[in-house]
Amino acid sequence: MIDSLSSAELLLIGTIIVLTPLIFFIGLVTVGLSIRKRRVERRREDLQQHLSQELFSKLFSDDPNWEKWVKACSAQERRALRRLLPEYLRLIRGAQYDQLCELGVALDMETDAKRKLARRSDRFRALTWLALLGKSVDPARLEKHCTDTPTLRAAAARVLIDSDHPEAALQGTKILLGDGTGPLSAFGLDVLHQLNNGAENPLLSIAADHAQDWDRRVLVQVLTVLRFCHLNASGEQLGWILPLLEHDSIRVRLASVGLLKRHGWRPTLRAQLDIEMLLADSDSRVRIGTFMALASWGDATALRWLLWGQLIAKTQRERLGHSRALAVHPQGKQLPVSPTFEQYDRWVQAELSIRKQRQRHWGVATWT
Amino acid sequence: MIGPLVNSVTIFFILYFLLINGTYLVVHVFGLVFLHKSVKEKKIRSAYEPKASPFTPGMAILVPAYNEAPVIVSSIRSLLNLEYPDYEVVVVNDGSTDDTLERLQTAFDLEKLDASYPVDLPSEKVRAIYAASEADLVVLDKENGGKADALNAGLFFTDEPLFCAVDADTVIERGALLDIVRPFLRDPERMIATGGTVRVANGCSIQNGAVTAVRLSRSWLVGLQTMEYLRAFYAGRLGLSRLQSLLIISGAFGVFRTEPVRRIGGYSTETITEDMELVVRLHRYYMESGREYRVEFIPDAVVWTEVPESLDVLGRQRGRWYRGLLESLTLHRDMIGRRKYGTIGVFALPFFFFIEALGPLLEGIGYVLVPILFLLGLINMPFFVLFFVVAIGLGVLMSWLGVLSEVVGFRRYKRPRDIASLLGYGILENFLFRQWKALVSWRGFIQYLRGDVSWGEMTRVGFDAERAEQND
Numbered sequence: 001m002i003d004s005l006s007s008a009e010l011l012l013i014g015t016i017i018v019l020t021p022l023i024f025f026i027g028l029v030t031v032g033l034s035i036r037k038r039r040v041e042r043r044r045e046d047l048q049q050h051l052s053q054e055l056f057s058k059l060f061s062d063d064p065n066w067e068k069w070v071k072a073c074s075a076q077e078r079r080a081l082r083r084l085l086p087e088y089l090r091l092i093r094g095a096q097y098d099q100l101c102e103l104g105v106a107l108d109m110e111t112d113a114k115r116k117l118a119r120r121s122d123r124f125r126a127l128t129w130l131a132l133l134g135k136s137v138d139p140a141r142l143e144k145h146c147t148d149t150p151t152l153r154a155a156a157a158r159v160l161i162d163s164d165h166p167e168a169a170l171q172g173t174k175i176l177l178g179d180g181t182g183p184l185s186a187f188g189l190d191v192l193h194q195l196n197n198g199a200e201n202p203l204l205s206i207a208a209d210h211a212q213d214w215d216r217r218v219l220v221q222v223l224t225v226l227r228f229c230h231l232n233a234s235g236e237q238l239g240w241i242l243p244l245l246e247h248d249s250i251r252v253r254l255a256s257v258g259l260l261k262r263h264g265w266r267p268t269l270r271a272q273l274d275i276e277m278l279l280a281d282s283d284s285r286v287r288i289g290t291f292m293a294l295a296s297w298g299d300a301t302a303l304r305w306l307l308w309g310q311l312i313a314k315t316q317r318e319r320l321g322h323s324r325a326l327a328v329h330p331q332g333k334q335l336p337v338s339p340t341f342e343q344y345d346r347w348v349q350a351e352l353s354i355r356k357q358r359q360r361h362w363g364v365a366t367w368t
Numbered sequence: 369m370i371g372p373l374v375n376s377v378t379i380f381f382i383l384y385f386l387l388i389n390g391t392y393l394v395v396h397v398f399g400l401v402f403l404h405k406s407v408k409e410k411k412i413r414s415a416y417e418p419k420a421s422p423f424t425p426g427m428a429i430l431v432p433a434y435n436e437a438p439v440i441v442s443s444i445r446s447l448l449n450l451e452y453p454d455y456e457v458v459v460v461n462d463g464s465t466d467d468t469l470e471r472l473q474t475a476f477d478l479e480k481l482d483a484s485y486p487v488d489l490p491s492e493k494v495r496a497i498y499a500a501s502e503a504d505l506v507v508l509d510k511e512n513g514g515k516a517d518a519l520n521a522g523l524f525f526t527d528e529p530l531f532c533a534v535d536a537d538t539v540i541e542r543g544a545l546l547d548i549v550r551p552f553l554r555d556p557e558r559m560i561a562t563g564g565t566v567r568v569a570n571g572c573s574i575q576n577g578a579v580t581a582v583r584l585s586r587s588w589l590v591g592l593q594t595m596e597y598l599r600a601f602y603a604g605r606l607g608l609s610r611l612q613s614l615l616i617i618s619g620a621f622g623v624f625r626t627e628p629v630r631r632i633g634g635y636s637t638e639t640i641t642e643d644m645e646l647v648v649r650l651h652r653y654y655m656e657s658g659r660e661y662r663v664e665f666i667p668d669a670v671v672w673t674e675v676p677e678s679l680d681v682l683g684r685q686r687g688r689w690y691r692g693l694l695e696s697l698t699l700h701r702d703m704i705g706r707r708k709y710g711t712i713g714v715f716a717l718p719f720f721f722f723i724e725a726l727g728p729l730l731e732g733i734g735y736v737l738v739p740i741l742f743l744l745g746l747i748n749m750p751f752f753v754l755f756f757v758v759a760i761g762l763g764v765l766m767s768w769l770g771v772l773s774e775v776v777g778f779r780r781y782k783r784p785r786d787i788a789s790l791l792g793y794g795i796l797e798n799f800l801f802r803q804w805k806a807l808v809s810w811r812g813f814i815q816y817l818r819g820d821v822s823w824g825e826m827t828r829v830g831f832d833a834e835r836a837e838q839n840d
Contacts, residue, residue, distance in 0.1 A: 012754035023761060026772055027768055030772045030791060031791070034782075038783070041782065090415075186421065187553065191416075320486055343484070347483040350483040354479050354481060
């Protein structure tokens, strides 16, 4: 035991020999870095304040002459401007935004960004600069270099939003969706929405062709995005949604009902809907979603279905959802309130009188 | 016979000591690596604007409040001024006996809703509901049921897809909600919970519910806690998050998906640290159902809170935390060591059991046993001294890694002299403070065995009690 203890003592001594300089090193590095960062930070703050003042005085002048200004800046000042500019591009709109984009060009940000698309380590920053500057890139080039990860795909598709390429919306949508196996980030959803919320809705035809092949999480996301897009589509073009109302996934059914809430008013589509089936869905959230869809269509037929809904709403949350739907329907007040629903109606009226009915449906749809 | 027994005990303690410190070191290293990644991620922002996007999830900020009159108005004012596109504040007045509710009514012009909420909430009775017409603020006035009960009232009341549980005395940084929601935006299909960093408000300058100057408190006790928090959050939780082993999301600042928490029944009112128990139960639920999910810690999502300034109050707080840890581990003991529960079962829970739970108890035994054995001449003096030096050295190393994380990560303490002070506290902690904490753990253990469920009282002084020093 003495031997083993002696070994233990040796081990402890060895540990102390290693630990002591390590601790001193960490302590010195910590204090040293703290001092250095404080100095750098102060210099950077002073420089940024000075550059910001100059930038804004030029921005609101008649002729900023960015090229001349940038040429006169030191390398450190140009680097600082490259850090500052993206933040202002995010905040400023209108004529000043266009001026700031010109500053970005004068700083060679567009050229550098396009060059860096082929470089793995810088791609994301390059795509962000291009998106913020509103500069377009050939979709084929984006597809070649910028589809490795979902984040890169979203950033690449974002660049196409401002593109004047005739197939920008379609190509951007295809880049985002990839092979339909990986769900999108909120950034990806946002870009998908922006690409399809205009005169063209390529996502609609892609979904009609491929919905059955996609991962169901992707399907839910696509349905949600389409719900919030302006769709130039007839009822027939939305017919592919109908089988999804009987999907085995609750979330797919719920997202489909959500889409109907916005787009199901189309007569040819409504004529094919089995409202009774939806109101008899096994999940209460789908039933509540159907109440809200009926409320948003707002006609007499929908009101009759809501009257039927009063009979089948069994849980407290369903009854609350039903009362909220009635409050939204233009003729909802015409329906007599049964004793069972009195307390729900009172709550909804009280809520509406004080709290504005918050339009939460964006967030709820995506995040349910 | 005594000699071999002493040798066996010595070897046991050495091995246990190696286990504890080795594991902490691994967790700390992972924490530092992840911190570097987090800093990089924050620097390179995408073109996505969450503030302007319809796909940023709506959130309810749940504020359980019991006798929070000194701080409640400033706290809620700061919550109503956060940078986030879509959120509501739900204050749950948990049967306060002071004028918490009256102060809220006056400050925010609350109107009582002329109806009762028609859905049963799994909590003590809600007496009335108030709302502000000019702000997204609702106050549920209910009978006292405890913090978990209050949180349950709020989370079953709201319709928001996410909720953020905060303490009433917490100051949230203006951009903190956008920071803490980042993992949800990155991975909306899998993320179920994220936790932020809690920092020490004592010593800081706070005006209109916002921290305007960050300073280290002059109180040595607060300084020690500040250093501990840095170590715990920036090394501990970061590392555990990286290892997919996060079991604690601070009750002072955590965001959860509403629906799964409701599905598992909300917070447990049977434990005194409901925050940890909820997270473990979420892990259990998702592991047993085989669904993919993620729980993450976000180092740059920051809230500030007041820490105890007296040993008495601190002792009660730490005792409660320790009891809560034991409760949660006992409740979910069937998960410990089970491969069925993945990293949680195989690493995280054993880590918390052997190191966080047993560790302080064994350390306490050591502090008593070693001097006795020394006095009886059964301990080798050189070995004892060397072991003591190594123990302190490793303790200092862990603490200084925490302070280094602060400097290389999302710095709030920018003055080098504050950093130097924190390093000093990292040394000081090993002399009496650690020993005192071991004693507190033992007291907590005995209280746990006795079934003591008391909270103890935290005396609120409000944020204006201490003023920061002038700029240097």
